[in-house]
Amino acid sequence: MRPTLSSFAAVAALPTSLSDTIVALSTPPGAGAIALVRLSGPEAIRLTDEVFAGKPLRNQPGHTLHYGTIRDGERIIDEVVVSLYRGPHSYTREDVVEISTHGSDYIVQELLGLLTRRGARLAEAGEFTKRAFLHGAFDLAQAEAVADLIAADSALSHQVALRQMRGGFSQELQNLRGRLVQFAALLELELDFGEEDVEFADRTGLVQLLQEVQALVRRLLRSFELGNVIKHGVTTVIAGRPNAGKSTLLNALLNEERAIVSDIAGTTRDLIEDEVSIEGIRFRFVDTAGLRDTTDVVESIGVERTRKRVQQAALVVYLFDIKTTTPQQLEEEIEGLQAPVGTSVLAVGNKSDVASGPELAAFRNRPGTVLIAASRGDGLDELRQELLALVRVDGLDRTGASTIVTNVRHARSLEQATQHLDAVLTGLSSGAGTELLAADLRHALAALGQITGEISNDDLLTSIFTQFCIGK
Known part of the structure; x- marks a missing residue:
């Protein structure tokens, strides 16, 4: 069931009025x-008719296009095409007019000025979607x-957003709330008959329902880790000693000459960043200065920046030269990174094309290690698959059938819901009174309702819609 204006008593006193007709540029x-x-608004068609020379829009059906000119008195501003949508069969469910003009700043400003002088109001950020x-x-x-x-x-990110916009996540939440509401109603009924000491809600059935x-x-909450990766990408620092081939690896992953490659140690002094998509997941690779003790002032600044960037990384690719590194040295160097707890470190041995059999054998069976030849592209496919595995996308349903949480606000509400559901389960096991059970269940329902807006407030809506662009 879709929310309606009557469903949102908490947002009745909005800072903007639905009786206004709003206008904005909807293209960049x-x-x-x-x-x-x-x-969009009650006067959208009338206001447009005042400046549009063509068929009278007030007499035209919705979902039609009309050619004409925009005029300020006798002065022609532009030739345009007007799209007419009559409410409730429009994006905002109000009368909507979209005027397609030539993309000149001057023309746009003239048109906006004409319409605002006749009574339209410039739209706030996200106001069309809010309506x-x-x-x-x-x-x-x-x-x-x-x-x-x-x-x-x-x-x-497109696939997940499209599924959520089409109501996949919302439907799942509505199903969850619907299963809880029936039991909540029975608990409330018990409170009405409190003096008669009766139980309408089957406690055993309630425990089973709550567990399900x-x-x-919790499954939705766990999906947020992956959802966050899909939405924001993965900051991946390429670290290692000088001349390990970090810049060569970055260029190979990006398939372009982004970083300077040289046999001279310490060539990279500053951070070089760029993004690449691997099976739909964005990785932001950061090429860094080689880690070593140095008396060069500029290089030492680069080394310090590398160490700071490692502390901020979601994933670290530690690149080492197979020919000049022993397994013991590798362990010591990775430990010396002092990567934060929870940050995955993938050891990548480079120059496998020129390494000897014994040198390769020393690392071939080391867990969490990939052997490559960055200059030739050998092993890069395996490296990409290891990167994907580390951000836990192996189980992703690429058909879009599974729900993935990508929004921090949604994750927080789910955390609140699970806390209150735990409290209900604890209360049931300890024989808590109906009043406490009903209160915790109400809080759980409210937390789930905040996600879809069935329970909301002015501050929440303002925070959400001001993040939209003007004209959407």
């Missing part, structure tokens, strides 16, 4: 082939997915 600012100016949410077009989780879809820059719901909530 700057010169381009086309610019699209969007209006769609308030009119019940979709819930809050779906609204947030709109912003994620706009920001998606990989196949997986708790398992589903």
Whole structure:
């Protein structure tokens, strides 16, 4: 069931009025082939008719296109195409007009000025999507997915955002809440008959239900680690001693000459960063200065920056030269990185193409080690698969059938829900009174309801929608 205005009593006193007609540029600012100016609200069609010379829009059906000119009095500003959408069959569920003009800043500013002088108000950030949410077009989780879809820059982030926008996550949450609401109602009924000491809710059935719901909530919560990776990418530092081949590896992974490669030790003095997508996951690789003791002032600054960057990394690729490194030295060097607890360190042996059989054998069976020849590209496919495994994407359902949590706000609400569900289970095992059970169950339902906006407030909505671009 979609939320409606009556479902959101908590947001009745919004700082903006739904009776206003809003206008904004919905395409990126700057010169381009086309610019699209969007209006939404009760006066959208009338205001456009006042400046549009073409068929009277007030007499036209929705979902139609109309050619004409925009005029300020007798002065023609531009030839345009107007798209007409009548509420509730529009994005915001209000009357919406979209004016496609030539992509000139001057034309756009003239048009916005014309419309605001006639009574339209410049839209706030995300106000079109906020109106769609308030009119019940979709819930809050779906609204947030709109912003994620706009920001998606990989196949997986696009796939996850699209599924959430289409209601996959919301449906799963509604199913969870629906299973809990029935029992919550029975507990509330017991409170109404408290003096008669009756039980309407089967405690055994409630325990089983809570365990099932708790398992589903925790699965969603666990998916946030992967969701965060899909949404924000993985900062991966390439560290190692000078001349290990770090810059060569970066160039090979990016398939371009991004970093300077030289036989002279200490060539890389500063951090070089670039991104590459591996099966839909964004990795931000950071090429760093070689780790060694040095009296060179500039190089020592680079080494210090490397150590600081290791502390901030989600993943460290420690590159070593197979020919000049022993297994014991490798262990000591990795330990000397002092990577934070929880940061994965993948040892990568380079120059396998020129290493001897015994040198290769010394590392071939070491766990968490990949052998490559960066200059020739040998072993890079295996390296990519190891990187994917370290960010736990092996179990990802690439059909989009599984729900993945990508939003920090959603993860926090799920954490609150699981805490309250644990409290209900503890109360049931200890024989707690109905009042305490009902209170904890209400809190769990509220936490789940915050995700979809069934329970919300002004500050929450303002925080979410101000992160949107103007015109969306």
